[in-house]
Amino acid sequence: MAKETLTEVITLAKSGSDQVAKKRSVLPWVADNGIFIFTALLIIFSAVFVNGFASLVNITDVFHRAAPIGIVAVGMTFVVISGNYLDLSVVAQVATSAVIFLAVSNQYGVPLAMLAALAAATVYALVNGIAVGYFKANAVIVTLATTYIGVGVLRFFSGGSIFFGPEDGPIRAFGTSKLGPVPYSALVLILVTIILAFVLSRTNFGFLVKSFGSNESATRLGGVNTGFVIVGAFFITALAAMIAGWVLAAFSNTAVSSMATGYDFQALAAIIVGGTSVFGGKGSVPRTLLGVVFVSVLTNILVLSNISFGYQQVALGVLIVIAVTVDALSRKAVKR
Amino acid sequence: MSETQSIQIGQRETTFLGKLRVTLARRTEGRGVVLLALILGVVSFTQPLVFTAYPVSLGRIALIGLVALGLTAVILMGELDLSVASTLAVSGVVMALIPDVRLGIIVALGAGLVIGVINAFFVAVVGINSFIATLGMLFALRGLAYILSDEAPVRLTNTDAGIAFGMPLLGPITPRVLIFILAFFALQIFVTRVKAGREFFAVGGNRQAAYDAGIPVKRRIFTGFIISGFVASLAGVINTLERTAADPRAGLTVLLASFAAAIIGGNYLKGGRGSIVGTLIGATALGVLQVALTLSGIQVPVQNIFIGVILLLAVTTDPANLRAVLGSIRSLRQGRAKAQS
Numbered sequence: 001m002a003k004e005t006l007t008e009v010i011t012l013a014k015s016g017s018d019q020v021a022k023k024r025s026v027l028p029w030v031a032d033n034g035i036f037i038f039t040a041l042l043i044i045f046s047a048v049f050v051n052g053f054a055s056l057v058n059i060t061d062v063f064h065r066a067a068p069i070g071i072v073a074v075g076m077t078f079v080v081i082s083g084n085y086l087d088l089s090v091v092a093q094v095a096t097s098a099v100i101f102l103a104v105s106n107q108y109g110v111p112l113a114m115l116a117a118l119a120a121a122t123v124y125a126l127v128n129g130i131a132v133g134y135f136k137a138n139a140v141i142v143t144l145a146t147t148y149i150g151v152g153v154l155r156f157f158s159g160g161s162i163f164f165g166p167e168d169g170p171i172r173a174f175g176t177s178k179l180g181p182v183p184y185s186a187l188v189l190i191l192v193t194i195i196l197a198f199v200l201s202r203t204n205f206g207f208l209v210k211s212f213g214s215n216e217s218a219t220r221l222g223g224v225n226t227g228f229v230i231v232g233a234f235f236i237t238a239l240a241a242m243i244a245g246w247v248l249a250a251f252s253n254t255a256v257s258s259m260a261t262g263y264d265f266q267a268l269a270a271i272i273v274g275g276t277s278v279f280g281g282k283g284s285v286p287r288t289l290l291g292v293v294f295v296s297v298l299t300n301i302l303v304l305s306n307i308s309f310g311y312q313q314v315a316l317g318v319l320i321v322i323a324v325t326v327d328a329l330s331r332k333a334v335k336r
Numbered sequence: 337m338s339e340t341q342s343i344q345i346g347q348r349e350t351t352f353l354g355k356l357r358v359t360l361a362r363r364t365e366g367r368g369v370v371l372l373a374l375i376l377g378v379v380s381f382t383q384p385l386v387f388t389a390y391p392v393s394l395g396r397i398a399l400i401g402l403v404a405l406g407l408t409a410v411i412l413m414g415e416l417d418l419s420v421a422s423t424l425a426v427s428g429v430v431m432a433l434i435p436d437v438r439l440g441i442i443v444a445l446g447a448g449l450v451i452g453v454i455n456a457f458f459v460a461v462v463g464i465n466s467f468i469a470t471l472g473m474l475f476a477l478r479g480l481a482y483i484l485s486d487e488a489p490v491r492l493t494n495t496d497a498g499i500a501f502g503m504p505l506l507g508p509i510t511p512r513v514l515i516f517i518l519a520f521f522a523l524q525i526f527v528t529r530v531k532a533g534r535e536f537f538a539v540g541g542n543r544q545a546a547y548d549a550g551i552p553v554k555r556r557i558f559t560g561f562i563i564s565g566f567v568a569s570l571a572g573v574i575n576t577l578e579r580t581a582a583d584p585r586a587g588l589t590v591l592l593a594s595f596a597a598a599i600i601g602g603n604y605l606k607g608g609r610g611s612i613v614g615t616l617i618g619a620t621a622l623g624v625l626q627v628a629l630t631l632s633g634i635q636v637p638v639q640n641i642f643i644g645v646i647l648l649l650a651v652t653t654d655p656a657n658l659r660a661v662l663g664s665i666r667s668l669r670q671g672r673a674k675a676q677s
Contacts, residue, residue, distance in 0.1 A: 085467050127648075135652040136660050138605050140418070140467045141595065145647040148592050152641035160637075227664075257637075265475050278468045310482030317476025321458065321469065328463045 027330035034326070035275050035287065039294045042301075050301045058300070060181050064251055066296035067185035068094065068244040068260075070289065073267035074193050075240020077288045078200065078233040083213035083280025084132055084139035086268050087234065089124060090241045092150025094260035096120050097245025099154060102163040102171075102255045110170060117242050124150065125231065125238035133230025147264075154257040165253040175250030185247040189289075192243060196236065197285035209233050214281025269316050270295045272323045279331065295319075364602030364609050367653060368617035371600055371646065375621050375628075383628040391508040395578075397623030398516035399571060401616060403594035404601075405516075405523050406567030408615045410560045411598055412527065414540040414607020415459060415466040417561060420568040420594070421587035422477030423451050427569035429481050432490040432582035437497045441573050448569020449562055451477065456561035460554040481584035489583045498580035512574045519567060524612040532559060540607025589636060592643050597622045600650035622646070 046053040072090050079087045097117040105113035124146065131142045165171050177184045200206035208229045212219045220226045244263075249255045274291025276283025295316070302312050360366075379386050386393050403420050410417045427444040434440035451473070458469040492498050504510050509517075527533035538546040539556050547553050571590070576582040601618030603610030622643060629639045 085465070086471075131648065131652050134661060134664075135658075137651040137654070138416075138467070140416070140471070141599070141605065141651045142648060144592065144595070145644040145651070147644075148637075148640040149644035149648070152637045152639070152644065155635065155637040156641070268471075278465065308483065308487070310479045310484075310487065313479025313482065314476050315479075317472045317474075317479060320472040321464075321476070324464050324468055324472070325458070325462050332463060 027326060027333050031326050031330040032275060035273060035290055035294065039290055039297075042294060042297055046297060046301045050304055052304055053301060056181050058304070060178065060183060062296055062300050063181070063183050063186040065300070066292055067183070067189045068248040068251075069263055069266050069270065069296070070189045070292035071192050071240050071244040071247065072237075072263050073270040073292050074189075074196050074285050074288050075237045075244075076267050077196070077271050077276055077283060077285055078209055078236045079139070080268075080271050080276050080278060081200070081213045081280060081283045082209045082230060082233045083216065084230065084233070085278060086140065086143070086264065086271075087128065087237045088140065088143040088264045089128060089146040089150055090237065090244075090267060091260045091262075091264050092147045092154065093121065093124050093238055093241035094245045094248060094263055095255070095257050096124075096150055096154050097242040098249035098255035098259060099158055099163055099257060101246050101249045102165045102253075103158070105171065106163070106166065114246070117245065118239075121238040121242040122235070124241075125235035128238075129231030129234035130227070132234065133227035151257055158257055160257060163255045165249065165255075167253075171250045172253055175247075175253060183251075185251055188243065188247055189292075192240060193285055193289045196240070199236070200285050205229070205232055210281055212280075265316060265320075266295055266299070269320050269323075272320055272327070277327050277331075278324055279327070364604065364611055364655075365614040365617055366602065367650065368601040368614050368621065372617050372621040372624075375625050379624055379628045383631055385631050386624055386628045389627075389631070391504065391510070393624055393627045394508055394513050395510060396627050397620050398513045399575070400590060400593045400597055400623050400626070401619030402516050402519060402571045402574070403568055403590055404597040404615045404619050405519055405612065406564035406571075407594055407598045408601075408603055408610060408612055409523065409527070409536065409563040409567075410466070411603045411605060412536040412540050412607060412610050413557060413560050414543070414605070415557065415560065416470065416605070417455060417564040417568075418467065418470040418591075419451065419455060419473035419477055420564060421591035422474050422481060423448055423565055423568035424572040424575065424587040424590065425481040425582075425584050426451070426477050426484070427572035428576040428582035428586055429485045429490055429584055431573050431576050432492050433484060435493040437492075437494045444573050444576075445566060445569050448565045448567075448572070450565075451569070452562035452565025453558065455565065456558040459561065460557040478584070485582065485584040487584065489581045492576060492580045492582070495580045498577045501574075501577040512578060515570065515574060519570070520612065520616060523563075527612055532556065536560060537608055540604075540609075542608070589640065592640060592647065593622045593626065594619070596643050596647040596650055599654075600646060604654060605651065 052058055072094060076087050076090060079085075097120065100117045100120055101113045103113075104116045128139075128143055128146055131137045132139045174184055179187065200209065208219065208224055209232070211222075212224070212226055212229050216226065219229075245255075245260075248259065252259075270291035271283070271288050272278060272291070273294050274283070274287035274289070276287060276291075298315065298319075299312060302315060403424065407417060407420060427447050430447050431440040431444035434443055455466070455470055455473055458464045458473075459466045462469075501511050505514060523533075525533075527536055535546065535551045535556050536559075538549065538551055539553050543553060572582075572586070575586060597618035598615050599605065599618070600621065601610070601614030601616070603614060625642060625646075626639060629642060
């Protein structure tokens, strides 16, 4: 009798745990792998139903627009994984880099222009990184402040004027060259992704960024100079934003202080949709690239369908909220 | 050592100076007062027009202050509402689109309440960090404002009502300033005298302890976000009435200034410490600064450099932050000293 009840209890417990396991598995699985399916479905859907999507001209255009946003997004992945939400100041950083790049290269040549942009990126990384990493200030507020400071400084020195690059020269050549349907800027995106994926998954620094994101105090108690790790994460974001600025300047051959408006938001959408957790500690660079593909294709079909800018903003905002909700609920499910 | 410390903490100060010291240590407005004194000092020499044209300054303070007041309710609980700027824009556009002014105001304020409920739902029920949830709302609502307005400023149908609204009631007190003063006293009484408001501090200071003590934490989070959404839509309505038009791009400068006002006023971002009076002091400082910069002919993007720097300083010189920084420097030094010996 006693034995039978025991087996009964065990079977009950087993079936119960099976049910729990089933309940558990859906949302986390969607959070982890949903993006692969959604991206594939979206591309198939657009190719079949959206007029003009599957043309060579349009695909090149998608690459052109995705490249700078993608470069920003893969860089910003480091800040998100470190548990610091995001870097809003990429808007100012991309514009600063583009304006400095064109303005300086017109007079002093490209190498010096690159150095000047690098100096600006370093300043951004140090201010954001030190305020967040050493002063423990909130990253959203800090980068909100540096965005406005950066755009203001840029407007002050440029006077709000538009800078044009030379009609012929290395910059213009780079911006217009293509390898098949793939513009050089998209190749830069792939190169940056490979390098940053290596940094995040194969180096000590990448490991520390993840570790800080999942458990800040444990990382600190492990003897890690956590402030330095945060400065490093912001430095990688700043370098990526700098490269995005060059690519953007080369593509459009013009630079103005308001040119990167909305990049913060689109990059964040790509990162979160890709499956990097805003709660920190979880995520990868190639996933962000996938998120960039998703967001770019989505934006492209909205534009092709003549849907206005307002609806695009709403769509991206809702997308972010849905992705974060799935992430949050899947975390709750795992905890339970 | 620890014994004497605990006795000192338990001791009651009896002398006047001692009491003053304790009161000052409890207050959080220190940095706001310093900034206000600094700005008033500099402005009275460089741009005394700010004081002669005080109705303008009062109007500016009221606009920044109103949004900052709503933010304070949320910040006290350790949350943040980034969507206020878009709430302001959306409710302004909604109001301008409805021909009847009274109905427009009611619908616009209702929109603010709904936005507050949505924000609170994502934060309290779903469990998303409020920074991210309200950031998503910031962009989604901005898009909504563009859709509703067709990406262009919307004129108010009944411009007479707008003009009447801009007239001073008594001396320099325009309806906007009056609403700000009323909102200030209402919130001040709410967080210092009403049980629900007092509970904001508990929720912000230690959420688990508040929950264990029987405080309805989720309901308080709803209260806070509804207050900030409502107050932001109130600011949107006032803005639309005064300008007799609604701009879907409105609110971005206000966002920066109102955050700076609330944080420099001593509202600790992690929650639990802060005061409505501090927000008023912060808003006064930033309002005076903005008017002084505008009167000096400085463009808005360049003005934002000053406000951005203040926000950056406010968020890094938070007393709790500074204590953590000093602590880590001290432990680093001790570690070095031990390693050397």
